[in-house]
Amino acid sequence: MKKKVEQIIKLLAITFPEVKCHLEFNSPFELIVSTVLAAQCTDERVNMTMVPLYKSIYRSPYDIIKLGEEKLRENIRSINFFNNKTKSVYALSKKLVEEYNGNVPETMEELTQLAGVGRKSASVILGNCYGKKDVIIVDTHFKRVVNRLGIIDESDAVKIEIGIDRIVPKKEQFDFSMRIGELGRNICKARKPLCAECVLNKVCDSAFKFD
Structure with a gap:
């Protein structure tokens, strides 16, 4: 699992080097x-x-x-x-x-x-x-993607957060959750995930199982 998570972190960082909050704010x-x-x-x-x-x-x-x-x-x-x-x-x-x-x-x-x-x-x-790095944003996209990847098998937000905290280094947690969220918005969609376009399709437990 550790190697799989490390690979996911690396691939996400390459694909989404800079992910911004979708809510616009100045304070x-x-x-x-x-x-x-x-x-x-x-x-x-x-x-x-x-x-x-x-x-x-x-x-x-x-x-x-x-x-x-x-x-x-x-x-x-x-x-x-x-x-x-x-x-x-x-x-x-x-x-x-x-x-x-x-x-x-x-x-x-x-x-x-x-x-x-x-x-x-x-x-x-x-x-x-x-600028806190050790926070995990468990939204609907995050829940869906981490479960599909097979690194978590939980539906409860608190249990997901605890599980991710155990396997993702604290310094990576915020960026990891932002990038997973971005993947969920654009690629790993709820109804029709675009597995062929996904950078994680070789490490994902659910890849190409939605047709």
């Missing part, structure tokens, strides 16, 4: 809000809705609080589950203002205490904003 605040809004919604829709708002009225959590919850609800109506997400974004903004002077905390423990922020969202912030 940890913008990314944490967009990450909460992106649950069960496309990154494209979140970007389309939020980028203009970040540039105009929502530059910090203070602005969210000042303009109010109802205004936020109106502004994000185009996003799935906007009612619940409005409550989460307003609550997390309030906590950032009251407990962190408007700053986004830099630890998993503190981030996961914020409304709407789970381990996946926290890992997105820690890796993309604070």
